[in-house]
Amino acid sequence: MRVSKMFMPTQREIPAEAEIVSHQLMLRAGIMRKIASGIYSFLPLGYRTFRKVENIVRQEMDRAGAQELIMPAVLPAEIYQESGRWEVFGPEMFRLKDRNQRDFCLGPTHEEPFTETVRNEIHSYRGLPLTLYQIQHKYRDEKRPRFGVMRSREFVMKDAYSFDRDEAGLDISYQIMAKAYCAVFDRCNLDYIVVDADSGAMGGSGSQEYMVKSNVGEATVAFCTACGYAANDEKAVCVSKDGIDESIEMPLEKVHTPNSKTIEELMGFLGLAPDMFAKSIIYLADEKLVIAIVRGDREINETKLTNLLGCKELGLASATDVVAVTGAAVGFAGPLGLKANVTLIVDNEVSLMKNMVVGANETDYHFKNVSYGRDFNGTTVSDIRTIVKGDPCPKCGLKVDVCRGIEVGHIFKLGTKYTKALNCNFLDEEGKENPMLMGCYGIGVNRTMAAIIEQNYDDNGIIWPLSVAPYHAVVVPVMISDETQMKMAEEIYAKLVNSGVEVLIDDRDERPGVKFKDSELIGIPFRITVGRKAKDGLVELKERKGKDSLELSPDDAIKLIIEEIKAI
RNA sequence: CGAGGUGUGGCUCAGCUUGGUAGAGCGCCUGCUUUGGGAGCAGGAUGUCGCACGUUCGAAUCGUGUCACCUCGACCA
Numbered sequence: 033m034r035v036s037k038m039f040m041p042t043q044r045e046i047p048a049e050a051e052i053v054s055h056q057l058m059l060r061a062g063i064m065r066k067i068a069s070g071i072y073s074f075l076p077l078g079y080r081t082f083r084k085v086e087n088i089v090r091q092e093m094d095r096a097g098a099q100e101l102i103m104p105a106v107l108p109a110e111i112y113q114e115s116g117r118w119e120v121f122g123p124e125m126f127r128l129k130d131r132n133q134r135d136f137c138l139g140p141t142h143e144e145p146f147t148e149t150v151r152n153e154i155h156s157y158r159g160l161p162l163t164l165y166q167i168q169h170k171y172r173d174e175k176r177p178r179f180g181v182m183r184s185r186e187f188v189m190k191d192a193y194s195f196d197r198d199e200a201g202l203d204i205s206y207q208i209m210a211k212a213y214c215a216v217f218d219r220c221n222l223d224y225i226v227v228d229a230d231s232g233a234m235g236g237s238g239s240q241e242y243m244v245k246s247n248v249g250e251a252t253v254a255f256c257t258a259c260g261y262a263a264n265d266e267k268a269v270c271v272s273k274d275g276i277d278e279s280i281e282m283p284l285e286k287v288h289t290p291n292s293k294t295i296e297e298l299m300g301f302l303g304l305a306p307d308m309f310a311k312s313i314i315y316l317a318d319e320k321l322v323i324a325i326v327r328g329d330r331e332i333n334e335t336k337l338t339n340l341l342g343c344k345e346l347g348l349a350s351a352t353d354v355v356a357v358t359g360a361a362v363g364f365a366g367p368l369g370l371k372a373n374v375t376l377i378v379d380n381e382v383s384l385m386k387n388m389v390v391g392a393n394e395t396d397y398h399f400k401n402v403s404y405g406r407d408f409n410g411t412t413v414s415d416i417r418t419i420v421k422g423d424p425c426p427k428c429g430l431k432v433d434v435c436r437g438i439e440v441g442h443i444f445k446l447g448t449k450y451t452k453a454l455n456c457n458f459l460d461e462e463g464k465e466n467p468m469l470m471g472c473y474g475i476g477v478n479r480t481m482a483a484i485i486e487q488n489y490d491d492n493g494i495i496w497p498l499s500v501a502p503y504h505a506v507v508v509p510v511m512i513s514d515e516t517q518m519k520m521a522e523e524i525y526a527k528l529v530n531s532g533v534e535v536l537i538d539d540r541d542e543r544p545g546v547k548f549k550d551s552e553l554i555g556i557p558f559r560i561t562v563g564r565k566a567k568d569g570l571v572e573l574k575e576r577k578g579k580d581s582l583e584l585s586p587d588d589a590i591k592l593i594i595e596e597i598k599a600i
Numbered sequence: 601c602g603a604g605g606u607g608u609g610g611c612u613c614a615g616c617u618u619g620g621u622a623g624a625g626c627g628c629c630u631g632c633u634u635u636g637g638g639a640g641c642a643g644g645a646u647g648u649c650g651c652a653c654g655u656u657c658g659a660a661u662c663g664u665g666u667c668a669c670c671u672c673g674a675c676c677a
Contacts, residue, residue: 041610043610043611043612043627044611044612044626044627044638045611045612045613045626045627046612047611047612048606048611048612048613048670049669049670050670051670051671066669068668068669069668069669069670124675124676140677141677170677172676172677174675174676175601175674175675175676176671176672176673176674176675176676178670178671183676189677191677250676347674439677442677444677472677474677476677508636510635510636511635511636512635513635514635542635542638543634543635543636543637543638543639544635544636544637545635545636545637545638545639546637546638546639547636547637547638548636548637548638549637549638550638552637561636563636564636572636
């Protein structure tokens with residue numbers, strides 16, 4: 033391809049709307065343009081990389097025995113009503129009506145149509161196991177799209193669905209996909225970790241996420257370098273400290289704590305460390321009030337709490353409700369002397385505490401020297417806090433580390449959640465009807481592309497790994513008016529094209545600086561510069577990711593590039 | 601949905617406080633010079649100042665409303 037003819041609108045300045053590096057570079061390098069909030073077009077250069085990522089996914093899915101098909105993006109309401117998700121998705125689902133006022137939606141995820149298709153066509157154990165997938169546009173009307181393509185309203189997802197006759201079969205299908213996912217992300221040159229995840233609204237029994245380590249990631253993961261344990265912070269297990277607190281229990285004491293509502297204010301007022309306090313937060317869980325108690329320096333993990341309570345919605349209780357339960361202003365809640373009989377959920381760490389400070393359920397008063405078991409007992413003791421760096425690993429006991437991650441892939445064991453709802457059954461050898469066991473597996477293609485940039489860039493722009501680069505190489509004649517240079521550049525270009533190398537020739541009448549800057553911004557892995565030394569039969573080969581360049585003959589440069597491409 | 605912010609040429613932004621002929625840099629077009637790291641000189645084109653209503657002799661500037669976009673939070677396969 034000739035750069036002079038390319039639709040490649042690069043920008044020198046950082047667009048005002050872009051906050052994170054991948055978003056900025058995707059706009060500057062002419063990869064994509066915004067059409068509306070969270071909705072983007074991919075331009076030629078971007079679409080080439082996009083298709084490369086897609087093809088890596090496709091190849092690994094095929095290799096894993098999954099079969100590709102394509103479902104519609106416009107789907108009738110009925111199948112989502114059958115599974116109950118027409119309501120569950122709420123405003124996040126893009127909805128529309130046809131001319132006869134029938135309800136449709138733009139598919140946010142395709143469990144339902146896949147399940148329906150398999151239900152209609154597979155009726156025997158002989159047809160199982162079966163894994164189908166598609167690479168398809170998905171639509172979610174996110175409350176807040178952000179970071180360019182990281183969280184967008186229209187995106188492309190590879191979604192695969194496995195159907196098995198029993199748990200053992202599902203385990204096998206799941207493991208095959210788990211392995212294929214590693215192959216995909218390895219080929220994309222990503223530094224990622226596989227973490228245990230909360231299966232959330234998707235339902236089901238087991239789930240793992242593929243997290244690309246990055247501080248712009250929206251998820252937090254805990255991992256243990258010693259034993260390999262890794263989990264999303266919504267799932268990471270917090271164990272209580274070993275051994276019993278040996279301190280002597282002091283007599284309970286009520287203290288006057290005027291205007292000290294927060295742990296910080298209390299620390300200052302009482303001169304105690306934050307781990308001597310227990311904070312009591314009142315929640316409204318599906319219209320039922322509960323109190324959750326964690327140590328003063330901890331955070332309540334609302335996902336864990338939601339799962340523990342088995343509720344659909346969880347939110348902080350209103351001030352009115354707090355006053356009704358505690359009989360005191362907000363900020364003085366505690367487990368002792370509550371005005372109403374509410375469920376008391378106690379974090380496992382608090383259940384070992386002695387001589388702690390808690391709210392007295394009386395405005396401007398706290399209790400000192402409260403000991404769990406002596407002064408109060410919880411309805412339930414469980415792990416309801418968020419893990420932090422330095423906490424003990426639930427597997428080996430050593431300290432865990434915490435980092436941010438971009439979720440590029442997510443795999444679930446769904447079990448019979450959808451197959452039961454949609455009557456997707458099969459007959460076994462004995463002629464008995466059973467629901468199929470289902471797994472679902474997603475990769476965000478656009479997000480993967482952005483994640484690759486987040487891990488592969490420098491001050492000059494993107495550094496595409498060879499496996500996903502829009503072009504493998506670019507030939508840059510320094511001066512197009514110099515016949516020797518132009519002739520040599522054209523010859524190199526022709527040879528590379530004939531060898532199957534995806535190559536650009538920058539034949540624009542621009543100064544060399546402009547060409548170098550552009551080639552670096554768009555991240556082409558190899559650059560052959562044809563300059564002054566052309567008359568001596570030499571060119572310069574520069575790798576985008578390296579600092580140094582080689583001076584060699586055109587044929588040697590071509591050979592080197594071809595060898596590198598063969599290696600991917 | 602709560603809070604904050606921004607809308608001025610293709611891009612980045614100034615002008616608004618204190619109303620009076622719409623600006624800069626980059627990009628774009630023409631010509632000349634230049635050619636190993638986003639060139640120089642000369643000339644040129646490009647704007648319903650997001651939209652609507654209002655105040656005023658007069659509104660990019662003041663007021664009200666509205667839309668879009670961005671950030672933080674809440675929420676979320």
